[in-house]
Amino acid sequence: MDTRRTFIKQGSLLGVAGIINPLEIFAQPKLKETSKEKTKWSDGSRMVVSISMQFESGGQPENAESPFPQNLEAGYKDLPAETWYQYGYKEGIPRMLDNWDKLGIKVTSHMVGTAVLKNPDLAKEVVDRGHEAAAHGMNWSSQYNLSYEDEKKFIKDGAEAIKKTTGFNPVGYNANWLRRGENTLDILQELGFKYHIDDLSRDEPFIIQVKNKDFVVVPYTLRCNDILLIEGKSFSTDQFFNQVKAEFDQLYEESEFKKRQLSISFHDRIGGSPQMVKTAYDLVRYIQKHKGVSFKRKDEIAEMTLFDKLTIKD
Template structure:
């Protein structure tokens, strides 16, 4: 893959999103719990990143980490689903295959409430870790099958932890995916010349609640709310000056599903809802379809 450091080169396509706005906003919720690596699940090591960095020795079952993750699906999911319902916002849920396979009733409820179920890999791990295309293809197919069995719909989009591999986009294109999001390099979708049928919807790791788990990130909910509001204000001003834009806001069940951090979710949703048709808040599949139709 050749690096493109120019992109649109300052000449933006003249497009509007379906409601007439020039700023689209994608709210993403990660459904990973049960797909993180855990010795207790037969994985070679346990995930170390959580509320604190795990102090359990490598190779030993870490039941504390298991429970930190389980909070996301046992409690956080319902708080966040109700918040989305209350504000009338549809999100894209990035679903790891093993998480869906273990809790299909939860994935089914998410889809029943009108949210998109997208693929997030079989496990919560970088696709770049795969040693072969065949191994990656096998796990991608397992993820697709688990989501389709639970929700009744085949996923149309993909994003994985960290980095995709050199094979990922080809595997997605061959399976008819509409969009991929392992890109952090633009404020607008674009095409990968090697796979022109695949819309690349850039994602963002700064307007993302994972920064609550990083030492240089957010501590209190208000810090994320202020940060996201700044992003909204800047992109809205650019959009209303005629430049189309896409804002991505990412959340995790085990992070902003917690009571003290939930306002970082709820208040951002309230701000988005208050903007009306000045923005277009949509699922990623709808954003990919609209961008493809306009370009």
């Protein structure tokens, strides 16, 4: 107590003498101002949006999962479910392609090899209209449980189906339900791929080491994915719109000082429905009103990431 009284008394005397303002004695110390350095993409974008368009229908196994109850007796073919998948290439992809043209954006289409071979003209049209063709396996079977050589063949066959059909050499990869195996990345590096998307750990692309070489991770999404929200959780289109909008709004705020990427995913038989295409149009138009936002294919993102000195390396 004596020390505090002495301190106050001395402060009062100094104030009377005009040396200091006594109120300043108890003022909060000024914090050192810290300036955040604005982090932008190497092309000057404030934020990047990446849209996926899954080209899968036609490559599904017999009696694949669908909106219909899974109560079909063994030995019978699920004929209505087949028509649900057919919608993907008869209506879904063509409608989405027109929508992307209307919006003036390019997307990445993850293509299943057998789906491409079943609908080669449509697959080629995707590429001819300026979109990226990325590999998505030869079919819908799992690959994480394959031997090194079998998995390598599985990936290579799917990529070659795309190249033979469209003329586009895929450099990006997406495993079925993101479930890659322990050998997948080594195989992708060996086959000349530049990136994969089977990773949910960041909201910006980053570089990892695979076989002692740089390999890009362009993060994917489940939060802004129609197969999870619309088909899996029965979201309405309004709910889907608001969820993606909220994701964008937060990332856009963060993008003032951090490199941020928003991923949105549409599947041919789901995202290609009239209601979802209208919702996608409204979403993209909303996003396009924000300054500094660019829409990029994932191969473009991977290329920028490889040559950006500010890229995170894990």
